[in-house]
Amino acid sequence: MRDHEAMQTRPSSGEREMSAEGAALSRRTVMLAAPLALMACRRDAIAGEAGQTKPGVVPPLKSLVRFPIGTCGMSGQFDDPAWVALARRNFSQFTPEWEMKMEAVLSDQGRYDFTASDRIVRLAREIGLSVHATTLIWYLQSNAWFEALPASRFTAAYDQWIATMAGRYRGQVRGWDVVNEAVAEDGNGLRDCLWSRRLGPDGYIVRAFQQARIADPDAVLFLNDYNLENLPRKLDTYLRLVERLLRAGAPVTGLGTQSHLDIEIPAGQIRRSIEALARFGLPIHVSELDASLRREGGAPDMRSGAQRTAQQTARVEELAEAFSALPSQQQYAFTVWGVRDTDSWYRRDARDDGRDSPLVFNAAGQANPMFSALRDGFAAH
Numbered sequence: 293m294r295d296h297e298a299m300q301t302r303p304s305s306g307e308r309e310m311s312a313e314g315a316a317l318s319r320r321t322v323m324l325a326a327p328l329a330l331m332a333c334r335r336d337a338i339a340g341e342a343g344q345t346k347p348g349v350v351p352p353l354k355s356l357v358r359f360p361i362g363t364c365g366m367s368g369q370f371d372d373p374a375w376v377a378l379a380r381r382n383f384s385q386f387t388p389e390w391e392m393k394m395e396a397v398l399s400d401q402g403r404y405d406f407t408a409s410d411r412i413v414r415l416a417r418e419i420g421l422s423v424h425a426t427t428l429i430w431y432l433q434s435n436a437w438f439e440a441l442p443a444s445r446f447t448a449a450y451d452q453w454i455a456t457m458a459g460r461y462r463g464q465v466r467g468w469d470v471v472n473e474a475v476a477e478d479g480n481g482l483r484d485c486l487w488s489r490r491l492g493p494d495g496y497i498v499r500a501f502q503q504a505r506i507a508d509p510d511a512v513l514f515l516n517d518y519n520l521e522n523l524p525r526k527l528d529t530y531l532r533l534v535e536r537l538l539r540a541g542a543p544v545t546g547l548g549t550q551s552h553l554d555i556e557i558p559a560g561q562i563r564r565s566i567e568a569l570a571r572f573g574l575p576i577h578v579s580e581l582d583a584s585l586r587r588e589g590g591a592p593d594m595r596s597g598a599q600r601t602a603q604q605t606a607r608v609e610e611l612a613e614a615f616s617a618l619p620s621q622q623q624y625a626f627t628v629w630g631v632r633d634t635d636s637w638y639r640r641d642a643r644d645d646g647r648d649s650p651l652v653f654n655a656a657g658q659a660n661p662m663f664s665a666l667r668d669g670f671a672a673h
């Protein structure tokens with residue numbers, strides 16, 4: 293399974309702007325990615341031969357499907373013409389990677405500042421991308437001001453946060469991740485966090501959905517979580533939570549599965565998880581797809597590069613196929629967590645070796661093997 297708890301740290305100011313650091317990373321990666329690019333070449337004609345140097349050679353990702361294809365990013369990336377060109381060509385939707393999260397908007401003194409969140413929503417819409425917003429309530433985004441509030445003021449402040457954010461972007465965003473990552477890391481029950489301690493384990497979730505619905509009657513409201521494909525036990529807990537929330541009348545109108553894939557899980561597990569999620573009849577969002585080639589923990593990694601890529605493409609193709617098989621009204625969007633490998637949060641992780649290729653495009657903007665995996669998966673239905 294992907295252990296991404298350790299990675300969910302606040303981006304540095306450098307990351308937020310992405311400029312100098314991003315450029316340095318890209319240069320480093322162009323050199324290191326050469327063997328991988330060669331491998332991609334052999335495996336797949338569309339990414340190969342002369343096409344390797346011509347970014348236009350593969351069709352736009354978004355042209356392959358009828359549902360929205362999303363990516364994420366931070367505002368600094370909108371200053372990078374290569375990123376903007378790839379994003380416009382291949383994607384139709386955008387999730388702000390950081391700027392709409394609580395730590396970006398609400399200070400530890402309880403002050404709201406919408407400069408960054410307004411800007412990124414505007415930038416995305418200006419280049420023709422619809423916006424999916426993340427996230428209203430997340431265990432990782434506690435806030436010192438909230439923590440210090442007495443019980444008598446907590447609930448009103450909670451409601452106000454949700455009303456303010458969901459209300460401000462009403463009409464500008466298609467949907468919200470209302471509650472993110474509510475299920476415990478190992479799938480054993482729900483997470484203990486500031487919100488659950490103050491408002492109850494299911495209570496804070498029900499309330500968040502109710503408040504979001506009041507503030508934005510049109511947005512699709514998601515319960516978003518990760519490792520649902522990777523850990524059957526976690527999927528189970530998530531499904532039971534959805535049942536309880538719906539029974540309690542919470543307006544959950546979409547189910548988000550982040551899909552930070554563990555490429556070593558058995559074949560069929562991803563398809564089964566998408567089918568299980570779809571049984572509620574609600575729109576599904578593959579909300580943060582990436583597929584790291586790097587193993588986290590466990591046995592020493594003896595896999596060859598070719599083996600890893602084969603595992604990755606097989607699992608990604610399975611996901612794309614399972615999503616394509618859904619009825620169209622359940623296909624909210626299929627979102628990848630970044631444009632180029634060098635844009636990935638994995639590449640900013642301390643454990644990164646500079647060679648991971650978890651996304652659809654390489655540092656130079658050329659299609660990775662993952663592109664063909666998506667194309668083949670999407671074409672199956």
Ligand code: XIL
Pocket residue numbers: 296299300301302303389390426472518550580637
């Ligand atoms: C990550 C971003 O990619 C990072 O840039 C940021 O520092 C931390 O958050 N699950 C989520 C996303 O729901 O919001 C996380 O995004 C990745 C894991």
